[in-house]
Amino acid sequence: MKAFRTLWASAGLLWLPGPALSAWQLNLPVPRSEIARQIHDLHTLILWVCVGIFVVVFGVMFYALWRHRKAAGHAARHFHENTAVEVAWTAIPFLILVGMAWPATRTILAQKDTSDPDLTVKVTGYQWKWEYDYLQEGVKYLSVLATPREQIENRAAKGEHYLLEVDEPLVVPVGRKVRVLLTANDVIHAWWVPALGVKQDAIPGFIRDTWFRAAAVGTYRGQCAELCGRDHAFMPIVVEVKSEADYRAWLADRKAKLAAAAAEAGKAFGLDELKARGEKVYAANCAACHQPDGKGIPGVFPAVDGSKVALGPRQGHIEVVLHGRPGTAMAAFGPQLSDVDLAAVVTYQRNAWGNRTGEAVQPAEVRALRK
Numbered sequence: 355m356k357a358f359r360t361l362w363a364s365a366g367l368l369w370l371p372g373p374a375l376s377a378w379q380l381n382l383p384v385p386r387s388e389i390a391r392q393i394h395d396l397h398t399l400i401l402w403v404c405v406g407i408f409v410v411v412f413g414v415m416f417y418a419l420w421r422h423r424k425a426a427g428h429a430a431r432h433f434h435e436n437t438a439v440e441v442a443w444t445a446i447p448f449l450i451l452v453g454m455a456w457p458a459t460r461t462i463l464a465q466k467d468t469s470d471p472d473l474t475v476k477v478t479g480y481q482w483k484w485e486y487d488y489l490q491e492g493v494k495y496l497s498v499l500a501t502p503r504e505q506i507e508n509r510a511a512k513g514e515h516y517l518l519e520v521d522e523p524l525v526v527p528v529g530r531k532v533r534v535l536l537t538a539n540d541v542i543h544a545w546w547v548p549a550l551g552v553k554q555d556a557i558p559g560f561i562r563d564t565w566f567r568a569a570a571v572g573t574y575r576g577q578c579a580e581l582c583g584r585d586h587a588f589m590p591i592v593v594e595v596k597s598e599a600d601y602r603a604w605l606a607d608r609k610a611k612l613a614a615a616a617a618e619a620g621k622a623f624g625l626d627e628l629k630a631r632g633e634k635v636y637a638a639n640c641a642a643c644h645q646p647d648g649k650g651i652p653g654v655f656p657a658v659d660g661s662k663v664a665l666g667p668r669q670g671h672i673e674v675v676l677h678g679r680p681g682t683a684m685a686a687f688g689p690q691l692s693d694v695d696l697a698a699v700v701t702y703q704r705n706a707w708g709n710r711t712g713e714a715v716q717p718a719e720v721r722a723l724r725k
C-alpha cells in the first residue's frame with residue numbers, strides 16, 4: 355500500500371480523490387461460496403494465461419526484431435504461405451481457448467443448477483428497494499437503504515458501509531442451498547452479491563432463478579447491477595448469513611411480528627399514533643420521489659403538500675396509494691405495505707407540512723378498498 359502510494363504520488367496522480375486510494379483493492383472480493391470460489395479461480399487462471407501469452411508473443415517479437423536487425427547484416431526474406439506456421443497459429447490459440455472455455459462452461463452450468471434447494475426466496479426489485487419473500491414460510495418484507503440522508507447530502511461524515519446498508523437484510527442459514535427466484539415490478543434490476551458469486555437480472559414479467567450456498571457466517575454486501583433509474587445507487591443488497599439455530603430464531607421472531615401485525619390491522623388507531631408511524635413509512639417508501647418536505651420535484655414527482663388528492667376525499671387518496679397510477683412512476687403500494695402502514699402513510703400525508711385535514715385513516719378503510 356505504501357509503495358503503491360509512493361508510485362501513485364510520483365505519477366502525479368494524488369489529485370484523485372482520497373477514498374479511491376484508501377479503498378484501493380486489487381482482485382475480486384474474497385469468495386464465500388463454492389461458485390464464487392470457482393469464479394475467482396477462473397479469473398486467476400485466465401489472467402495468468404493472458405500474462406503467459408503476453409510474455410511469449412512480445413518476447414518472440416522483440417527477440418526477432420533485435421536478432422534480425424538490419425544493422426547486424428540481415429536482409430528481409432520474401433515468402434508466402436508456410437503451412438507449418440499457419441497450422442501452429444491456428445491450433446495453439448484453439449487449444450488455449452478450449453482450455454479456458456472448458457472450466458468456464460462447467461462453472462456456468464453449476465451456476466444455473468438450482469435443483470434441490472434447501473430454501474427458496476423470491477426476490478422482487480422495485481424502484482428502489484428489494485422485497486424478500488420466503489415462499490415456504492409465508493414471511494415477506496421490504497429491504498430499503500438505511501444510510502441516513504445527512505450522509506448522502508454531505509451534512510454528516512460517511513459511515514463505514516455508506517450506501518451498502520439496509521434496514522432489513524436477507525437472512526439465510528449457513529451451508530444451505532438457497533434458491534433465489536428473481537423478478538421485478540417496474541424496470542429491470544439485477545441482484546448482485548459478489549462474495550457469494552450471484553448476479554442475476556430481475557426482469558418484469560419473468561422469473562429467473564439463481565442460487566448460492568454461503569460457506570461462512572457473516573454479512574455480505576452487494577448492489578443493484580442494472581441501471582434502473584434515479585436511485586439505482588441507493589438500493590443495496592445485504593445478506594446476513596446465520597447459523598442454523600440463529601436463522602430459526604430469526605424466522606420465529608419474524609413470524610411472531612407478522613402475527614402481531616395481522617392482529618393490529620383490526621384495531622382503531624389514534625391520529626397521533628398513525629402520523630408518527632406514517633412519517634417512518636413515508637421516509638422509507640415515498641420521500642425518494644415526493645421528497646421529505648412533501649414538495650416533490652417539479653415536473654417529475656408531484657408535491658403532496660397542498661395536493662388536491664391529499665386534501666380531497668380520502669377514498670381517492672387511499673386508492674392512488676393502493677393501486678398506483680398505471681403508466682407512471684407512482685407504483686401500487688398495496689402489494690408492498692400492510693393495511694396499517696398504508697393507513698399510517700395516508701394519514702401522515704393528510705396531516706403533514708401544510709396539510710391539516712385532521713383526519714385519521716384507519717386500516718379497515720384501506721382493507722375495504724383493496725381489490
Ligand SMILES: [Cu+2]
Pocket residue numbers: 479542543544578579580581582586589
Ligand atoms: Cu435497481
